[in-house]
Amino acid sequence: MSKRRISEKAIPVIFDVVVWSGFAAFLFATYMACRTLFDRFPVQVGKFLGLLQNFLA
Template sequence: MRKKRLIEKTVPVIFDVVVWSGFAAFLVATYIACHTLLQRFPEQVNKIIGLLQSFTA
């Protein structure tokens, strides 16, 4: 059985860390944007949410 070099072990781990941290950053940015939008325009956001709920019901 061939031994794996260190670079062959670390590249997939680094790739996973970069991808998952990017996904987490995207989720945090989405949460902040939605929270800011809700604070700035509460009536319009509630109207849109109600429209979506009535459409899916």
């Protein structure tokens, strides 16, 4: 009976760990991709960000 209660509590915790670690990995990969893009094309990315800021303002 106690094994069943432990597994009932462990499954949501494991699910949360998997989901949040996947989200953190996604954010890290997005950061690395944007940084690489900016390193390769600094002028074009700067122009695009300026255009985006002007559009949103």
